[in-house]
Structures are given as C-alpha cells and as structure tokens.
Amino acid sequence: MTTETQPARPLLDVRSASISFKQQHGAMVHAVRSVSFAVGAGETVALVGESGSGKSSLARLVLCLTRPDSGEIHLAGERIDHLSNRELRTRRLLMQPVFQDASAAFNPRRTVMQSLEQALRCSATPPVDMRPAVEELLEQVRLFPASRLLNRFSHELSGGQRQRLGIARALAVNPRLIVADEPLSGADVSIRGQILDLLIEIQESRGIAYLFITHDMTLARAFAHRVLVMYKGEIVEQGTTEQIFAEPKNEYTKILVKAAASIDDVAA
Amino acid sequence: MAWISGGFVVLLCMVAVLAPLLLSPDAPFQISNSVLLAPSAGHWFGTDDLGRDVLLQVIWGTRISLIVGIVSALAAGIIGLVVGAISGYCGGLADAMIMRTTEIFQVMPIFVLAALIVAMAGAGETRIIAVIAGLSWPQTARVVRSEVLRIKGLGYAEAARCLGISEFRILVFEIIPNAVGPVIAVSTLTAAFAILLEAALSFFGLTSSDTISWGSTLSTGQRLLYTAWWLSVFPGTLIFLTALAFNMFGDCVREALDPRSE
Ligand SMILES: Nc1ncnc2c1ncn2[C@@H]1O[C@H](COP(=O)(O)OP(=O)(O)O)[C@@H](O)[C@H]1O
Numbered sequence: 377m378t379t380e381t382q383p384a385r386p387l388l389d390v391r392s393a394s395i396s397f398k399q400q401h402g403a404m405v406h407a408v409r410s411v412s413f414a415v416g417a418g419e420t421v422a423l424v425g426e427s428g429s430g431k432s433s434l435a436r437l438v439l440c441l442t443r444p445d446s447g448e449i450h451l452a453g454e455r456i457d458h459l460s461n462r463e464l465r466t467r468r469l470l471m472q473p474v475f476q477d478a479s480a481a482f483n484p485r486r487t488v489m490q491s492l493e494q495a496l497r498c499s500a501t502p503p504v505d506m507r508p509a510v511e512e513l514l515e516q517v518r519l520f521p522a523s524r525l526l527n528r529f530s531h532e533l534s535g536g537q538r539q540r541l542g543i544a545r546a547l548a549v550n551p552r553l554i555v556a557d558e559p560l561s562g563a564d565v566s567i568r569g570q571i572l573d574l575l576i577e578i579q580e581s582r583g584i585a586y587l588f589i590t591h592d593m594t595l596a597r598a599f600a601h602r603v604l605v606m607y608k609g610e611i612v613e614q615g616t617t618e619q620i621f622a623e624p625k626n627e628y629t630k631i632l633v634k635a636a637a638s639i640d641d642v643a644a
Numbered sequence: 645m646a647w648i649s650g651g652f653v654v655l656l657c658m659v660a661v662l663a664p665l666l667l668s669p670d671a672p673f674q675i676s677n678s679v680l681l682a683p684s685a686g687h688w689f690g691t692d693d694l695g696r697d698v699l700l701q702v703i704w705g706t707r708i709s710l711i712v713g714i715v716s717a718l719a720a721g722i723i724g725l726v727v728g729a730i731s732g733y734c735g736g737l738a739d740a741m742i743m744r745t746t747e748i749f750q751v752m753p754i755f756v757l758a759a760l761i762v763a764m765a766g767a768g769e770t771r772i773i774a775v776i777a778g779l780s781w782p783q784t785a786r787v788v789r790s791e792v793l794r795i796k797g798l799g800y801a802e803a804a805r806c807l808g809i810s811e812f813r814i815l816v817f818e819i820i821p822n823a824v825g826p827v828i829a830v831s832t833l834t835a836a837f838a839i840l841l842e843a844a845l846s847f848f849g850l851t852s853s854d855t856i857s858w859g860s861t862l863s864t865g866q867r868l869l870y871t872a873w874w875l876s877v878f879p880g881t882l883i884f885l886t887a888l889a890f891n892m893f894g895d896c897v898r899e900a901l902d903p904r905s906e
C-alpha cells in the first residue's frame with residue numbers, strides 16, 4: 377500500500393471487491409481481485425491499465441450494474457453493494473456513468489430532448505418546466521445552439537457532440553461522482569482536448585469527483601490527482617500522480633510510465 | 645421494390661376489404677352452364693367446371709388468404725414478443741425452459757402437424773390460424789430473446805439503470821421498441837408461410853368445402869391442368885406473388901423502422 381493520506385470520509389470507498397465471470401467455454405476469469413481504493417469528493421482518480429485488465433468490470437461494480445462476489449462498496453458513507461435495485465434507486469443518482477461508446481449510449485428512438493428529459497425526471501427535484509432545463513444542460517456542455525439540437529436524434533450528432541450529450545445526461549441528476557469508462561478513446565485528438573477542458577470546468581464549478589478510466593498514461597498525468605494502476609484484475613499500485621510518475625515502485629507501473637515518457641518525447 | 649411489394653400488399657388488402665361490400669356473398673358460388681370457358685372479355689380469368697367465374701373466386705379467396713396470413717402472423721408475433729422478452733430479460737431457469745421448448749418446436753414439421761390437427765379437429769380458418777400461430781411463435785421468441793440480450797447490455801439500458809429506472813420500464817420503453825424491427829421481419833415471413841400453408845391445406849382438401857380460397861381453386865385446377873390452365877395459373881400466381889410480396893415488404897418495413905437508416 378502507498379503512504380499518501382486517504383480522504384477522511386471518502387465519497388466512494390471500495391473494499392476488497394472481487395468479481396469473476398464464467399466464460400463461454402466454462403473457464404473462470406477473475407476480472408477484479410480484491411481491489412481496494414477510495415475517491416474523495418471533488419477528486420479526479422484515474423484508473424489505468426491495459427485492455428483486459430478489468431477496468432470496465434471494476435467500473436460496473438462501482439456503479440452496481442454487477443454485484444461483487446465478495447467485498448464492499450460504500451458510497452457517501454453508506455454500504456450499497458447489497459442493496460436491492462429499488463433501495464438503490466435514489467442512492468445511485470449520486471454517481472453517473474459516461475460511456476466509451478457514445479453511439480450506443482442513447483436510445484436510438486429518443487431525441488436529444490427526450491433523452492435528457494428522461495434523465496431530468498429521475499433527479500431528486502425534477503424541474504417543472506422541462507424545456508428550459510434541457511436547454512440549460514446542453515449549454516453547460518457547450519452544445520450550441522440548444523434549441524436546434526433538441527429534436528435531433530443522437531445518431532444525427534457528431535461523435536464529439538454525442539460525448540458531450542453523454543456528459544449532459546450524467547449531470548442531469550446532479551451526481552457527485554462521474555464514472556467515465558474511456559470516454560475519450562472514441563474521439564479524435566482535437567475533440568479530446570475540448571472534452572477534457574469541459575470535464576475540468578465542470579469539476580471546478582460543481583465540485584464533482586471523477587473515476588476516470590483510461591489506458592492512456594499521458595491523459596492520466598494531465599488530468600488526475602491520483603492514479604490507480606490495474607494489472608490482471610488487481611490494483612498493483614496507487615498514489616498521487618506525482619508519486620506514480622516520479623517514483624513508480626511496481627514493475628508494471630514502471631513500464632507504463634516509461635512508455636508514456638517515450639511517447640511524450642516523440643510528441644515534443 | 646418497396647413500392648411494388650408494398651403497393652401489392654395494399655392492393656390485396658383493399659380487394660379483401662372491398663369484396664364483401666361490392667359483391668353479394670354467393671356471387672362466387674354462382675353455378676352456370678358456361679363451364680370451363682377460357683379467359684375472355686366476359687370472364688377475365690375464365691370459368692371452372694361448374695361454370696363459376698374464376699376471377700370472382702380469386703377475389704373472394706383473397707379474404708381468406710390474407711386473414712389467415714395476417715392474423716396468424718400477428719398472433720405469433722405477439723406471443724413470440726412476450727415470451728421472448730420474458731426469456732431474455734429474466735434469464736435463469738425460465739429462460740432455459742423457454743429455450744428448450746422453442747427447440748422442440750423447431751424440429752416439429754409444421755405442415756404435417758397442421759394437416760393432422762385440421763384433419764382430426766375439422767377444418768375452419770380459426771383452427772388454421774391457431775395452429776400456425778401456435779406453432780410458429782417460437783421463431784419470433786428466439787429473435788426477440790437475442791435482441792433483448794443484446795440491448796440490455798447496451799449503454800442506454802445501463803444508463804437508464806443508473807438513473808434508477810425500474811427493470812420493467814427499461815424492458816418496455818428502452819429495449820422492446822428497439823427489438824421490434826426483427827420481429828416484423830420474422831412476422832412477414834410467418835404471414836407468407838401461413839398463406840402458403842392455408843393454400844396447401846385447401847389444395848389437399850383439408851379445409852371446408854364451402855369456403856373459397858386460392859388453394860381450393862388451385863385444387864380444382866390441378867385436376868384439369870391440361871384442359872383448363874387458367875384454373876391453376878391465376879390462383880397459383882397469386883399465391884406465389886403474395887408470399888413474395890410479404891417477404892419483400894417485411895424487409896422494407898424493417899428498414900423503415902430502423903431509426904438509424906436514412
Ligand atoms: N460479462 C462478462 N462475462 C465474461 N467475461 C467477462 C465479462 N466482463 C468482463 N469479462 C472478462 O473480464 C476481463 C476484464 O475485462 P474488462 O473489465 O472489460 O477489462 P478492461 O476494461 O480493462 O479492458 C476480460 O478477460 C473479459 O473477457
């Protein structure tokens with residue numbers, strides 16, 4: 377374990393969570409093995425690791441989309457992993473997902489207006505007047521002109537616009553944590569920068585925490601306060617971004633840091 | 645193709661609806677002395693061995709064929725949709741049992757069973773419809789199940805779950821509306837199959853003799869194929885074209901229902 381101080385009462389607290397899946401040919405995959413970490417309010421935590429290391433499985437555990445085989449998940453001081461879907465209903469509004477594949481993130485039969493309306497209706501205090509509320513959400517994620525986008529379908533938007541729409545839906549219920557699973561890996565480089573700026577801006581204005589999943593170390597370095605390194609289902613190292621990049625202890629982390637540095641060299 | 649097949653299906657529907665309004669119910673049964681006349685200005689499709697007008701019979705038969713086709717497809721579609729949705733969404737034991745059942749249905753020879761049931765229980769369109777719907781819903785159920793399994797893992801279903809929306813509402817409002825396209829495609833196949841099956845049953849004389857359908861006209865025709873070709877050619881062509889049109893129409897409807905296609 378690392379020595380850095382954990383937030384006193386973390387927003388999200390994952391304690392020795394594990395999940396395994398039975399694959400089609402019958403073999404068991406331990407996708408997440410006894411993982412522990414915390415995310416404080418307003419903090420950005422990057423979860424890095426190669427493809428297949430279990431990042432998405434961990435994200436789904438955090439979001440209670442699957443339940444852990446063992447371990448506990450606490451949100452805002454309350455254990456949530458053993459609650460029924462009904463009991464979870466209001467509690468899970470505290471954390472919202474943003475998905476990698478923005479094209480499947482919206483019901484193809486709903487317009488922008490209908491999708492955001494659906495989300496707003498789920499919030500603790502649904503707005504009486506939907507249209508201005510939806511337009512405000514769109515403006516918050518810099519989707520202009522809001523009034524012209526309302527009746528579009530998500531598949532009529534560009535990739536970058538769709539990703540912004542995904543963020544808008546997450547914001548609709550005023551979450552305190554956004555779990556973003558590789559939200560930028562589908563977007564091209566120019567759009568990445570814009571969306572990253574948007575996420576930072578939202579954090580500053582709303583004090584939202586991010587669990588930001590990525591396989592891109594450079595991105596983690598630019599964006600995160602702390603970094604979790606995942607390898608074969610385990611978190612092999614965690615620490616502040618400076619710690620991880622300046623003095624990585626784990627062998628696998630060293631390889632990642634080195635690779636990221638050489639990419640930076642090429643880019644420079 | 646969309647227009648041709650769609651137009652043909654619409655035309656048939658109009659014929660089926662208008663026939664009883666414009667024709668007296670016994671017109672197609674009207675026996676006359678002018679037996680086995682070849683197609684002419686007076687009898688466009690000729691007459692049969694009892695002097696009945698073949699055009700009138702074909703028009704009257706459209707009703708039976710379409711009703712059997714559409715109603716059994718509709719019934720099979722609805723049953724399949726409900727069963728498939730339950731199977732895909734609930735998973736577990738219910739799913740396993742439903743899937744084993746559909747597998748049993750899949751190896752059943754529908755035609756033989758339908759013939760047996762009609763022969764034992766007696767003829768009648770309702771029975772034919774019930775048999776076809778009862779035997780062909782499993783196809784739809786399997787399609788729906790795989791669609792439900794696919795969609796329930798997609799981002800928008802997961803997002804709805806994270807918004808605290810109940811599983812039932814997710815199934816009804818997010819998943820099923822996006823699973824109906826393939827259902828319609830399968831249903832039009834069922835309709836085409838039902839029309840063929842009804843024709844085949846009538847052809848073998850397994851339907852009641854006082855209803856006229858394309859199959860029963862065709863059945864008379866095949867005995868007289870070399871003397872009166874028109875008795876076989878007209879209803880036969882219609883059966884063929886209708887089954888074809890339903891197939892193509894289904895593809896078009898499915899494409900039109902896909903919100904992503906332009
Ligand atoms: N629902 C599932 N069923 C079976 N295996 C799964 C399932 N989800 C994930 N896995 C397996 O778990 C491992 C981790 O996958 P994943 O969490 O998607 O990793 P990552 O997001 O880091 O690429 C992979 O080997 C994957 O095949």
Ligand SMILES: [Mg+2]
Nearest residue numbers: 431432433557
């Ligand atoms: Mg992943």
